[in-house]
Every structure is written in C-alpha cells, then in structure tokens.
Amino acid sequence: MALPTTPQPAPVPVGPNLSMFDPAFAGIDEYGTPVYIPLAYRRLLIAGEPDAGKSSLVNLAAAHASLAADARTVLFDGKLVELGPWEDSADEFVGADMDHALVTLRRLQTVMNNRYAWLLAHGRRKFTRADRVKAICSIFDEIALYATVLGTREQQTEFITLFRDLVARGRAAAMPVIAATQRPSIDIIPKSLRDLFGYRAAFRCTSSGSSDIILGDGWSHAGFCATTIRPTLPGVCYLIAEGGVPRLIKVAYLTDADIATLAEFAAWARAGDRTHPHTGPTVVAA
Numbered sequence: 568m569a570l571p572t573t574p575q576p577a578p579v580p581v582g583p584n585l586s587m588f589d590p591a592f593a594g595i596d597e598y599g600t601p602v603y604i605p606l607a608y609r610r611l612l613i614a615g616e617p618d619a620g621k622s623s624l625v626n627l628a629a630a631h632a633s634l635a636a637d638a639r640t641v642l643f644d645g646k647l648v649e650l651g652p653w654e655d656s657a658d659e660f661v662g663a664d665m666d667h668a669l670v671t672l673r674r675l676q677t678v679m680n681n682r683y684a685w686l687l688a689h690g691r692r693k694f695t696r697a698d699r700v701k702a703i704c705s706i707f708d709e710i711a712l713y714a715t716v717l718g719t720r721e722q723q724t725e726f727i728t729l730f731r732d733l734v735a736r737g738r739a740a741a742m743p744v745i746a747a748t749q750r751p752s753i754d755i756i757p758k759s760l761r762d763l764f765g766y767r768a769a770f771r772c773t774s775s776g777s778s779d780i781i782l783g784d785g786w787s788h789a790g791f792c793a794t795t796i797r798p799t800l801p802g803v804c805y806l807i808a809e810g811g812v813p814r815l816i817k818v819a820y821l822t823d824a825d826i827a828t829l830a831e832f833a834a835w836a837r838a839g840d841r842t843h844p845h846t847g848p849t850v851v852a853a
C-alpha cells in the first residue's frame with residue numbers, strides 16, 4: 568500500500584552571504600597558492616591580446632560583485648556576450664551605445680559626488696563594511712571601444728574624462744572599477760591612468776612595451792614580461808598589486824554553464840532589490 572505523501576515546502580535557496588568587502592578569488596599562483604583580490608577599495612585593470620583570457624577574470628569579478636549582498640553592479644560591454652549573463656542582476660547594462668554609456672557615467676559621477684558630500688558631512692574619509700552602504704561596482708569589458716571607436720571625438724573625450732574621474736575618486740566612495748582592454752597602448756592607458764589601478768593583470772601581450780604599460784615601467788627587464796606567457800595557456804597572467812612584485816597566476820575558469828547558474832541565482836537574490844523586476848530562476852536549487 569502506498570504511503571500518503573505529505574506536501575513538501577519548496578526548497579529555499581541559501582541567501583548570498585558574500586560581501587564586496589571580502590576578497591574575491593582570482594585563481595592560483597605558480598605554487599598552487601590561492602590568490603585573492605580585495606575589490607572593494609581597489610581598482611583592477613585587465614589587459615592582454617585577444618583570447619588571452621581577460622574575460623574569464625572579468626567574469627570572476629562580475630560573479631563576486633553580483634553575488635555580494637552589499638554591492639550593486641553597472642556593466643559596460645559592447646560585445647554584450649561577456650557580461651550579458653549578469654544583466655538581470657545589474658542596475659544598468661550598457662552595450663555598444665555611446666549615449667547610454669555617457670548618461671550612465673554621468674549618473675555614477677553624481678552618485679559619487681553625493682557620497683563624498685555625505686562623508687564630509689559625517690567627518691569621514693571613506694565607507695567601510697560597517698556602514699552598510701552598497702558598493703557600486705562598475706565593470707568595463709573593453710574600454711577601447713568607448714574610448715576610441717564608438718561616438719564622436721567629443722563623446723570619446725567625455726567618456727575618458729568621466730571614466731578617469733570614476734577610477735580616481737571611486738575608491739573611498741565604495742565605487743570600485745574593473746576594466747579590461749585588448750589594447751594595452753599608451754593612448755588607451757596613459758601612465759597617469761594606469762597608476763590609479765591598484766591591481767593590474769597582464770595577460771599574454773605581443774610586446775614587452777605593452778606588458779610594461781600594464782605592469783609598470785621596467786618589469787619586463789626584471790624578468791616579468793607577459794610576452795613569455797605561452798599562447799596555449801589562456802587564463803595565465805602576471806598580476807601586480809600596489810607596491811608589489813608581479814605574480815604569475817592561472818585565473819579560475821567559469822564555464823558558460825557555471826556563469827549561467829551563478830547569474831541566475833544572483834538575479835533571483837536581487838529580485839526585490841532592483842528597479843527592474845526579475846521573475847526568478849525556473850529551477851530552485853535544493
């Protein structure tokens with residue numbers, strides 16, 4: 568005889584327990600040691616030749632920011648497909664549209680100004696985890712598209728000015744920036760801009776000059792040159808932190824299926840916290 572079945576409540580997925588102030592996992596170094604990047608107060612620059620693995624690090628950072636309970640994301644991706652999966656948990660997603668990029672950057676600048684005014688009024692220098700203010704993490708996959716390709720020359724100049732301001736002042740306002748480019752050249756990343764990025768990842772480059780543009784002058788002479796990374800090893804890069812020595816690391820890889828699962832969960836977790844409602848995942852993990 569079949570036992571009567573008791574209706575079971577739907578499984579409740581665990582809530583996100585990650586903070587933007589927690590260091591984000593990036594991969595392992597040559598000795599197998601885990602490598603973490605503290606994103607909240609740092610800016611991360613990612614550069615290297617096409618197919619070197621930049622977007623895998625961009626996606627790891629996007630996953631951390633999207634899953635962090637105390638962060639919001641603003642995504643810029645002209646190709647749409649790199650950051651597209653995270654769109655449903657993002658406050659704003661900008662594609663290959665210069666007008667949209669500029670409006671969004673101006674809004675970010677206004678928010679940043681307001682945050683600094685609040686800090687001043689409260690006699691503070693920066694936001695901390697205890698403030699429970701949401702970090703606003705801006706992620707750009709391919710800065711060169713907005714800085715040199717889309718729009719008019721005036722718009723590109725305005726983009727660079729706004730971008731530089733966000734990178735320069737975002738830190739204390741809990742507005743970290745993560746930016747990737749396949750063009751590590753001085754016109755895209757002048758030294759004055761590069762030096763604002765506390766963490767820089769040099770994926771395989773075609774010249775030692777390009778490698779130095781990312782890591783800093785003289786590192787290729789000292790034996791840290793991203794041209795030596797084999798093309799058959801995507802996801803390997805030299806990562807340098809403020810004041811440190813470059814470390815050769817292998818970035819952890821999220822497959823498309825991993826990204827889809829994480830992004831769906833992030834969208835579900837933020838469903839009640841966004842301006843655009845999201846319907847939630849079709850399958851709820853047990």
Ligand SMILES: Nc1ncnc2c1ncn2[C@@H]1O[C@H](COP(=O)(O)OP(=O)(O)OP(=O)(O)O)[C@@H](O)[C@H]1O
Nearest residue numbers: 616617618619620621622623749801802818819820
């Ligand atoms: N960490 C990694 N581990 C293993 N394979 C990787 C890793 N990162 C990237 N790859 C492989 O390299 C391919 C290209 O990676 P990715 O799209 O991240 O490159 P990219 O530098 O962003 O290229 P593009 O400049 O064209 O955007 C991926 O499709 C994947 O197969």
Ligand SMILES: [Mg+2]
Nearest residue numbers: 621622649708
């Ligand atoms: Mg890419």
